[in-house]
Amino acid sequence: MDISEITTSSSVNGGGEVLQMNELGFFPNVENLTAQIEKLDTQEPKHRSLLESSYEVKVTRVDDEPLLSVTKFEELNLGPDLLKGIYEMGFTTPSKIQAKALPLLLKKPPQNMIGQSQSGTGKTAAFVLTMLSRIDFNLKSPQALCLTPSRELARQIMVEVRKMGKYTPVITAEAIRESHIRGNRSRHEEFAEAQLIVGTPGTVYDLLKKHVIEKKHMKIFVLDEADNMLDQQGLGDQSIRIKNMMPRECQIVLFSATYSSEVRTFATRFAPNANQFSLKVEELSVKTIKQFYMDCKNEDHKFEVLDDLYTLLTIGQSIIFVQKRETADRIAKRMTEKGHKVINLHGGLSTTERDEVMDGFRKGSAKVLITTNVLSRGIDVLQVNLVINYDIPMDLSGRNPDYETYLHRIGRTGRFGRSGVSINFVHDPVSWEVVKSIEKHFQREIVRVPTDDWDVVEKVLRKEVNN
């Protein structure tokens, strides 16, 4: 395709101006750029709070009862100990998705759920609350199980569980690879009495198979990042095996921000007769996240631009995504040599290292995290105001965009209605086309920032990324 024919979709944001490209398609003029930025700015107030914005939720029910939407947590008949935890966490009223999903999630007898909502809209709280409310605290045996695609996400969810369940007597356990050597016996004991378990598929399956985790009282089974859990080679098989070990009457809950069409069909078989929430594709891209791209000359120029960005701008906290572990290591090493303080996390590190890196980043003692797709989903660090796609997410062929991963990655910023910025590094016609496809797919503009005029870069990005 002739890339000069591709313009930023004129239907984006309801139409209007079309960017003028030169024959390479790389360099629109700066006036237009400024106009675009202003346009982005004027859009913002309308969408200041994601939780208040009116995104369209489509609900499909398994029964014919009228859709009950709550306006207060009190209406959900939760125990006072659970309510106390909710309020202490700072939740005052249910978010849009919670208001509609919780009455269905909490129904007796339980019904399955396939839920979709944007990043950072409180879906974790929704399923954690459901898990806690299903537990008989007098029964010291596993009753609620949640699976996640990474150890970091499992640990993060467990922190939420412990906050929300602080005033309940719930006993919890993390089923992830151990980060320190410990006798098998104590793990046995830990899981024997644990009521709520969060973990990764491999370890959970292993512990179930060895009867370290007892399955017969399991009441609720949650897949977080469900599309990824079902879709991904390896993860999918494990999730299915684990589900098949659950009791027949166990409630199945699937949650994710994205469901590719193939996965959605499978999800309805995985969680039969489920209530469903879905969003239109253009509702998925979080509106408080500003999206940019920078066109670099080649692979090596990407590193120079990265170096310059971190040299010339004061950046709050940020995540840099790359495609391969090896790239993460290499970029981290080079950035360190250039005098930048960065940390690096991927699946090739030891569990202890991973925990240390993540804890350091959460505490804010490290500002720049270079990572792979291991952290593309679910990870919540409120101070992250910049996400860089050093490598644009693409599918296995290396030619087509990976829309789901893109959305999840940029969703690491702009959590809970905060503003955020994402920058995509483009370095060849393929990556350029991929960015244009992503723009078209989500119907959100991705604005060019030059790599050769740092006054403009500073003007555009300074106030956005410095916090």
Added chain:
DNA sequence: AAAAAAT
């Protein structure tokens, strides 16, 4: 082929 996740 990438990355993740079990030993």
